[in-house]
Amino acid sequence: MTAVVAPAAAEPRRPARRAGVLDWLVTTDHKHIGILYMATTLGFFLVAGAIALVMRAQLAQPGLHIVERQAYNQLFTLHGTAMIFLVIAPFALGLANYLLPLHIGAADLAFPRMNALTYWLLLAGGLTIFSGLLLSTGAAAAGWTMYAPLSDFENTPGPGVDLWIMGVLMISASSIMTAINFLTTVMLFRAPGMTMMRLPVFVWNIIVTSLIILMAFPPLAVAMAELFIDRRLGGHFFDASHGGSAILYQHVFWFFGHPEVYVMILPYFGVVTQVVSTFSRRPVFGYLGMVLASFAIAGLSMGVWAHHMFTTGAVNNPFFSIMSFLIAVPTGIKYFNWIGTMWQGALVFPTAMLFAIGFMLNFLLGGVTGVMVASPPLDYHVEDTYFLVTHFHYTLAGGSMFALLAALYFWFPKITGRLLSERLGMLSFWLTFVGYNITFIPLFLVGLLGMPRRVVTYLPLPGWPELNLTSTAGAGVLALGIALTMWNLVVSWSRGAPAGDDPWGGGTLEWATSSPPPERNFHALPPIRSDRPAFDMRMPQGTPGGQARARAG
Amino acid sequence: MRMDPGWVRRAGVVCRRYASAPLLAVAGLGLSGCASPLPGAATVQGQRIAHLWAVFFLSAAGVAGAVYGLILWCIVRYRRRSDGLPPQYRDNIPVEIMYTAVPVGIVAFLFALTYGTEIHVDRVAPRPDVTINVTAFKWSWLFDYPGTGITVAGTPDYPPIAMVPVGRTVRIVLTSTDVVHAFYIPSFLYKRDATPGLVQRFDLEIRRPGEYLGECVEFCGFDHTRMRFWLRAVPPAQFDRWIEQGPRVVHQRVRYTAP
């Protein structure tokens, strides 16, 4: 647990001296690593977002205007791969890297050097995947699911797929180590008084996410190893003509792939919970139910993988259907918890709260359409059409991405000591929210009309060009909204208004230390008597942090 | 803080003042967005799927409407009005039990309907009227009519047009020779994967004559986009005459010019 950065000086608001490049390269401080994670994943986010814009431009009208077939195939593969493996999931892990020790009153994570390794593995994995673009045969182009046998040597001889496999292996190793680190830290390093039932909901969700990672990523590594053996070492795991099975790949991949979607959502549920609680000035409603719901989601998520295979005719559809339906129940509980948290609260709407509300509104559409695609007969129609693409974008982009932006606005002041511009933030929110929905609502419709996913162009059937053009226009608005937030980050990093220790009236421990926190996080800890110690600290006359139902004010 | 131009500042003020009204509008838009008609279901099986869709759509609209209503109510009703500390209660067990139990009831209902529909859609007749062996390959389709010597073959440039009779049970026997493809006909609301090494069987009973577009919807590489086909559904008598023309390989002669 030795931090390599310079020791704290007298002035606690800033790290002793400005960290130089070398300090960043060798750091083992969880805050610095968290910042590296978040900055890197935002970088990949911009790349993947730019790719999405190119795809939308190509799809604006029927015909091949912008990119060629094989180029498009690389684009959606890279966009999906980056968004999933390099943006949404690792940003959450980076955020947890920064916040988890602060949330539980610890000085660092349990294994700081391993923590640094996870970051460098992630970066190397991402660069490895993208390096395929330098090959004459191009980067992997078989979709982020990399289905065999399309991805085998016979059908895709170029080394782009091998690079993709190696990159994904590095990322899965990184995620597994991070999960072990988080779990160990929460088990061993909680501050005195921080009992399990006083952990912030975000921390609970990171615990559950880590458990899911430990269950889901080893199978991913197996799938990747088998794919590589098939490609380069003469294996036949997925080759039907030699006794292998294409269906086997799908089983192993989705045994990872479905739980992965909860890795990409549970941390963001935690973010929204904390943002909503803070800006409603209310404790989290139904805390225990919230925690149990997360565990229920984790448990069920291990038994639904084959809902991605309803149309193969090779799985027990009713079983995987009912299991998938059941996940709607704990997810619904979260919604009612958020509503209960806002109920009778005193709501204010800074940008972080707006993005959290945007999350709730968008993710709901992802949820109800999720119940539709969990019904095999309906899935027979919409599977692998734009309806499905839109369903998962409502959960991952309309959902997780909005919560990611909420997290940026909420914790940027803690991380930098400066506020983001609220005016830019508001504007960014409205452009993002409206642009997002203009982009994706038409895609629900064109999906129902039968437009397949992963196509470089489409027939000019009635309605298709109009709906696609609307979607592309919306993507432009959305991009403007995101660009404003990025600009906001850049200018506020050095010129934002000073934030003070606690600009929002937050409840969790990080708001009880300085912004940015000192090297070992806390000079002194407040007494911890609830899941909102910072809130209790400001309410010395014993306002009910605990179970009491008192009314104050 | 002087970094925003004036128009940004003014827009920010407007946004803040009317923070909740547009949320309502966009939420409404979101709901009406899914209210789309499906393509008219042209098979008996597809009709059942369309009925199930209607129930799911209404349930989804009801649930989403209720939840949106609650969220928007909170936003409007509970916005901060004074500096007082709001009530700090943290649970309400009866309410929590209710919002766990009611969704269980809803999904049980939806699952029952799903199961009933799926049994019908997946049922294969003991003796179908017509059988067609469909083989997917990179990047087109082969339709083989066993016992007749007739084969309809396609290429990406010349997608195949396969004949099928209306009102009879058509058995599709589906497989692939190379990678995973999927046989999808939007107007039938139906698809099935074509997996190498696996033979799939399903029945279609087409209700009205017409030309129905078919698409490959499992990504299969370079020319996936153009892996289309058409089913030409004709009255049974016409179909029989087509069969009686004797064994042959039918190639589509019209080059398909659209993208």
Ligand code: HEM
């Ligand atoms: C916010 C702006 C976004 C836009 C405009 C956008 C647009 C698109 C488009 C056009 C496709 C290609 C669909 C196809 O050809 O089948 C796509 C695929 C995909 N997107 Fe996004 N996307 C966005 C954000 C996200 C985010 C935040 C995620 C987070 C995980 C994401 C995950 C994916 C995945 C996994 C695919 C599938 C890739 C594949 O088929 O292999 N997207 N997106």
Ligand SMILES: [Cu+2]
């Ligand atoms: Cu899934």
Ligand SMILES: [Cu+2]
């Ligand atoms: Cu295909």
